[in-house]
Amino acid sequence: MRAEILGWLLDVYTRPSGELVCWLLGKDGQRWLLPMDFPVTFYAGGRPEHLRQAWRAVTDSSVQKARAVRADLFGREQILLSLTAPTPGQAGALYHQLSTTFPHLDYYDADVPLGVRFMAYTGVPLLGYCRFQTDGQSLISLEPLESPWELVPSQPPLRVMELTCSSDPALKLPSTLMLHCGTWVYHLALQPLRAFLANFQAILQRYDPDVILTDYGDAWFFAFLRESAPHFNPNRDPIMPVAFQRERSLFAYGQVLYRARQAHLFGRWHIDRCNAALFGEIGLEGVLELARVTGLGVQEAARKSPGAGITAMQMHTALRDRVLIPVAKAQAETPRTLNDLIQHDRGGLIYQPLIGVHKYVAEIDFTSMYPYIMVNHNISPETLGYHDATSGLVPRTLRPLLEKRTALKRFLCTLDRRDCRVPLLQARQKALKWLLVVCFGYLGYKNARFGRVESHEAVTGISRELLLQSKEVAEELGFTVLHMYVDSLFVWHAKSTREEDFTPLLLAIERQTGIPVTLEGVYQWLVFPPARRHPSIPVPNRYFGAFNDGRVKVRGLALRRHDTPRFVAETQWHLLSLLAQSENPEEHAEAARAFAKAQLSRLARRDVPAEDLKVAVKLRQRPEICLRPGPAAQAARQLHERGVTIRPGMRLFFWFTRQGISVTQPPPEALDLERYARLVQRAVDEVLEVFKPPPPLSLQLRLDSFAFPACTCPQRP
Amino acid sequence: MGRTVATITQHLNETEAMLQRFRRTLRRQDQVLFDGLMASAHAHIAAISEAQALLPFEVALLAMLLEQHRQIAHLNQRVADLEQSFGMFHPDAR
Incomplete structure (x- = not known):
């Protein structure tokens, strides 16, 4: 019997048979796992004789083969072999078979995430409110009732364990x-194992959660379940086993990262808070927002970097606008002259601040500066060099994202800070912020599908120009620019002490640059400390103020x-709190x-809990290849001796002891107190050094610590 | 931050490293002056970068000159202030 139901699409996945399954949550609270017919098309391109060979190699009668003409990102039309498989699983297997047999062919639209493809063809976003028809066995139709760009989308009533x-x-x-589970808390002993499994299964069945939030669920718990009870299935879909993805170390954003093994569930979500990089900042609400706008499943969105989210969004735009998505990046960088590189191969503008304590400084930030530049100036790989080009793929992708975040921020400004909606809206806008942050970097990323380094450079070039224009505007209005950092300015004026005093400047900058700016705040006092190596060298990214x-x-x-150990961090924070008690921090320096x-x-009296002296360091490389092992490598070796598997990118915890380091908590008398005292002193100096009285003349002359020898000292006439 | 071209900070640090033997040969008091001179270039890294020069150290020398000029202007002002406070007149004012 056919039924029409209102509800939310929570996830899509493929079963081992290859068919697509939609997990839906009805408005009445009923959970549905319904298979759906979902044919998938991908393309192969290359020389005609190779395409003919590939055509002949596909013998499966359920696969539809056709000749197709499609355009790539740059508008170049190509003759392609179109292959349509009846299920996503079959399409994946066919692509794998063809790419192995014909590696020299170019493949398009072949590795698009299922959620993205589903969203592009049905118009229903993940977490989106929809109307669906079912006969109880399969999903017959699906109709979107909500866009992913709704400012306040409807919330599915999820059960969280x-x-x-x-x-x-x-x-x-x-x-x-x-x-x-809701208001209930259960304490389950792991031993005896049989009792634990029975209890856990009973709770799982009784509470039937949609989301399982764990600590160490990826690295340990679900692997432990599989080993100790192979027949126990924590999925809601009984056909599916838990899917494990292997652990890996990778180099991204200039650092070594470690991703633990992942355990994905079907028919419910598992998020390991210790293995989801952004979860601490954006929480479940932010993760749901990421899944809603990117089309990545919730479990992927929680664990993957925002770059994967931006790529998914670009893929969605490309599918919707019928632009081919290459499996591997097709275009290479054009050869360039040294002069060209010197002119363009540069980042954002970073000024050198004026060292010292400054009073009543305003910090002015551009709102999403780089995304606005990309949208306003139509910067995309295919539009570079064309003044009259239609909106490019990257701006088309970013525009709704940018508008949604700006609207969310405006809405937040209208709310009282104590409003219960504020934390949830903050989490959502932060999630969107991360997508906007990485969208610029992805333009220059070598493996980005729709990236091109020249467009990346165009963005930084425009940003430098806009920041210089802002500086000129500020100086014309009589402000002193103390510092500029990529998308923010620190300005001072003798007669400007309140926020409203800076409004004319904000308006003038907005008028000049066309990008919204916000006043982060007015500092009562702000310190730009000098570098440790020399008292007159400024440090661009080090400052503090109230x-x-x-x-x-x-x-x-x-x-x-x-x-930094907690004790050192807390000491430094307390110093800053003391200084922040008045508008003259010098008064509290003593x-x-x-x-x-x-x-x-x-510290000397050993009156500090050992937990507060614990140090956390990220392991950069395998410890066995370190010639002079530092503390992280020593910790890794100790853990390895204890049977713990260590991978680069892992965060290791240890204590400094007189013998070196210890990964287990040492007795108080074994701690290296001198080393901790040095750390404390260094943290204290970072804050208080600038409040030391200056040497009378030499500092003003910038001849620091220089003294003329007595014999050459100029004599007063 | 460039991908292929080194940043100005990297350029200056490399030049300082290259001049280490020069610095080492200087007398102690001259070493202090030399360090101050190099530090004064660091105060204008953004401007040196914006000059887009093939040889950035040439512009760094200009930045050092600028800092020296600022110090001279500052000292001139102090001398003028002191002379005024002692009731003296600057020779140029006559």
């Missing part, structure tokens, strides 16, 4: 698990670093020094 364990499984096997409303902002200090001294005394 949280699972935490009593210890880090890498160091010690947990003895108990805590399960939070806003008029009492907030303290810190960049580049020890407390922002992940490897109290701050006294506090620093007291903290050092506490």
Whole structure:
């Protein structure tokens, strides 16, 4: 019997048979797992004789073969072999077979994520409100009732179960698990195993969660379940086993990253909070927003970098606009002269700040500067060099994203900070922010499908020009520009102390550049400290200050670093809080020094909990190839001796001891207190060095610590 | 940050490293002056970069000159202020 139901599309996936399954949540709370007919088309291009061979090689009668003419990103039409498989699974297998047999052919639209393809062809986004028809066995039709760009989308009533364990499984096997299901909390002992499994299964069946949030679920829990109870299936879809993806270390964004093994569920989601890089910042609400706008499944969106999200969005635009999506990037960089490289191969404009303590400084930020440049100036690989080009693929992808985030931020400004909607809206706008942050980098990424380094350089070139224009506008209005950093300016004026005093400048900059700017705030005082190597060398990305409303902002200090022990970070934070108590931080410098001294005394008396002295360092390379192993490599070796598998990119925890380092908590007398005292002193100096009284004349003359020898000292006439 | 072309900070650091033997040969008090001179170029890295010069150290020398000129202007101002406070007149003012 056919039924028409209102509800939400939560996920799509393929079963081992290859068919597509939609997981839907009805408005009445009923969960549906319904197969759907979903043929998938991909293309092969190349020399005609090779295409004919490929045509003959496809013998499966269920696959439709045809000749097609399609255009790529640059509008070049190509004659292609079109292959349509009846199910996504069959299409994947066929692509794998063809690409192995005919590796020299170019393939298009072959490796698009299923959610993206589904969204492009049905118009229904993941997490989107929709109307669907079913006969109880399969999904007959699906109709979107909501766009992914809704400012306040409807929320599916999800059931969330949280699972935490009593210890880090890498160091010690947990003895108990805590399960939070709504208002209920269960403590389950892992031993005896049979009782644990029975209890866990009973809770899973009774509560029937849509989302399982875990700590170490990827790295340990689901692998533990598979090994200890191979027949236990935590999926809602009984046909599907848990899908494991192998662990890996990768180099991205200038650092070595570690991605633990992943455990994906079907018919419900599993998110490991310890293996989802952005989860701490954007939470479940942000992850759902990412899935909604990118088309990546929730489990992928939580674990993958925002770059994967932007690529998925570009793929969606390309599918919708019938632009071919190459499996591998097709265009190479054109040869360039050295002069051309010197002119264009550069990043954003970074100024050198004026060192010292400054009063009443305004920080002005451009809102999503690079995405706005890409949209306003129509920057995309295919539009480069054309002044009258129609909107490119990248701006077409970014425009709704940018508009949604700007609207969200405007909406947030209208709400009271205590409004219960604020944290959720903040999480969503932060998730969108991350997509916008990486969209620029992806233009220049060598493997980006729709990237081209020249367009990346065009963005930075325009940004430098706009920042210089902003500086000129500020100086024309009588402001002193203390610092500029890519998309923000720090300005000062003797008569401007309140936020409204800076409004004319904000309006003038907006008028000049065409990009919205916001006032981050007005600092009561702001410090740009000098570099450690020389007192007159400024550091662009290190500053701290207190806003008029009492907030303290810190960049580049020890407390922002992940490897700083908690005790050191808290000491530095307390110093800043002391200084922030008045508009003249110099007045509290003495109290701050006294506090620093007291903290050092506490350390000397061993009055600091060992947990607060724990150091966390990321392992950059395999420890066995380190010639002079640093603390991270030593920690890795110790853990390896204890049977723990170590991979580059992992974050390792240890303590400094008199013998070196220790990955287990040492007794207080074994701690290397001198080393910790040096760390504290360095953190104190970072903050208080600038408040030391200057040497009377030499500093003003910038002949720091220089003194003429007595014999050559010029004599007063 | 460029991909192929080194940044100005990298250029300056490399030049300083290249001049290490020059610095080492200087007398101690001259070494301090030399360090100050190199530091003064670091204060104008953004401007040196915007000059898009094939040999950035040439523009860095200009940045050092600029800093020296600023110090001279500052000292001139101080001398003028001191002379005024002592009731003296600057010879140029006569």
